[in-house]
Amino acid sequence: MIDLYFAATPNGLKTKLFLEEAQLPYRVLPVSLGKGEQFAPAFLAISPNNKIPAIVDHAPAGGGAPVTLFESGAILLYLAEKIGRYLPSDTHGRAEVLQWLFWQMAGLGPMAGQIGHFNVHAPEKVPYAIDRYTRETSRLYGVLDRRLADRAFVAGELSIADIACYPWIVPHAAHGQDLDAFPHLKRWFESMASRPATLRTYEGVANVYAPQQPAMSEQERRVLFGQDGNPATRA
Incomplete structure (x- = not known):
């Protein structure tokens, strides 16, 4: 089983798209970026850059401890190598x-x-x-x-x-x-x-760059776009 820490950004969606194409078993763990959930210590232990997506592969090739990964390109490369598909071997x-x-x-x-x-x-x-x-x-x-x-x-x-x-x-x-x-x-x-x-x-995913977006609070905007950094460090 693969845990996918996810928000519906293009980078989050490309990881989900791979998992769907490969038909790998996974579960989605939503991360609310506007609420600052990307700064939670448990998430930072997996994704120290406080960005989605991130994964935990509980059944890595060859066995052993779960593999944690952040950065969508690294995730795609890892998964392709894991299953031997979507990346040529030559x-x-x-x-x-x-x-x-x-x-x-x-x-x-x-x-x-x-x-x-x-x-x-x-x-x-x-x-x-x-x-x-x-x-x-x-x-x-x-x-x-x-x-x-x-x-x-x-x-x-x-x-x-x-x-x-x-x-x-x-x-x-x-x-x-x-x-x-x-x-x-x-x-x-x-x-x-x-x-x-x-x-x-x-299916059921809203486009985060759609021209018409639900109104964001000023606090959500500041957290989402990095103006406040890590809320946990603020006085």
Whole structure:
């Protein structure tokens, strides 16, 4: 059994998507980011960066003590190696998947996350930030679109590269992006969206970057976006 410490962010959803694709037994342990549950000592023991997702694998390959992991890219890599799927074993195939996994972690996720924040969650409009991150996210969408021009998946067969990227394309409207401008990406996105595992992953899940968000209290905003740091350390 795998415990998944989860909130419905793109990074949380990519881990859930892997577990659904692989049909691994898991249970979801929700973490309310707005309430500061990511700062609880028990959670920090698993995820010292106080971010979701995190997992505890109670049945690691080879047995032994449970394995705890934070960082979604590391989790995807660990799980793929655990079950021997979604990551090729040959040198060239493995390298191809890993470079796109790290591209998502270092580029697509951070840039899309920034424009999602400034478009949806920021308390005031910051034109320079909106323009800068919209343009960079558009460039990254273009990179992925060109990659998908002659292939069904990002790197060979379905892999952790696809699983990592898909949840960051779901909120494309909040990113200021029109998928019609990226036809190859749109075809891949629609194919991924129709997979049974994707449908199960997103069932009942609200998009955290949806343009219309429930009103947040000022305290929730400060906790969620790091202005207060660890609430436990405040006087």
